Amino acid sequence: MKRHPALEPFSRDHNGGLFAARKLSQGLAPEEALLEFAELWREEMKDHFDEEERLLGRLCLPGELERLIDEHKRIGALAENGTPAQATTLGKLLNDHIRWEERSLFPAIESRATPEDFDWLERETAALEDRRAELPRNARRAELVKRRRSDG
Ligand SMILES: [Fe+2]
Numbered sequence: 001m002k003r004h005p006a007l008e009p010f011s012r013d014h015n016g017g018l019f020a021a022r023k024l025s026q027g028l029a030p031e032e033a034l035l036e037f038a039e040l041w042r043e044e045m046k047d048h049f050d051e052e053e054r055l056l057g058r059l060c061l062p063g064e065l066e067r068l069i070d071e072h073k074r075i076g077a078l079a080e081n082g083t084p085a086q087a088t089t090l091g092k093l094l095n096d097h098i099r100w101e102e103r104s105l106f107p108a109i110e111s112r113a114t115p116e117d118f119d120w121l122e123r124e125t126a127a128l129e130d131r132r133a134e135l136p137r138n139a140r141r142a143e144l145v146k147r148r149r150s151d152g
C-alpha cells in the first residue's frame, strides 16, 4: 500500500524492525538476536516509539492510542530487560505491532488527517529521517532519501 510521504520515515524504520523481529522469532541464537535488537532499540526504535506517540498520538482514537502505548511499553521492557528465553516473545510482539500499524493504524490516520496535519507531520518526520541518516547501518536508506528529495 502507498504510504503518505509524511509517514514514510516511520515505515522505513519498520523495515529494520521487521527484520529484527524475524531474527528474534526464529529462536536461533537468541542471545545474539537480543543483543542486536538492544542496539537497534537504543539507536532507533526507542526514538521511533517516542516519536509515534508524540506525533501520531493526537491523530489516534482513544482505543488506538491506548494500544499504541501499551504495546510500546511491553516491547520496550523486553528490549531493555528481556532474557534470551523471551526473545521469541519479543519478536512476535514487535512483528504484530508493526503489522497492526501498517495495516490498520496508519491507513486510519491517513484517512482522517487534514492537509495541515500532514504538513506538520512531514516536517517533523523529515527531522527523524535526518537523525536516521547519521547511522552507518542506514547508508543505503540515506542515499535513497537524498535522491528522492532532490527529485522533488
Ligand atoms: Fe509503534
Ligand SMILES: [Fe+2]
Binding pocket: 010, 014, 048, 052, 098, 101
Ligand atoms: Fe512503528
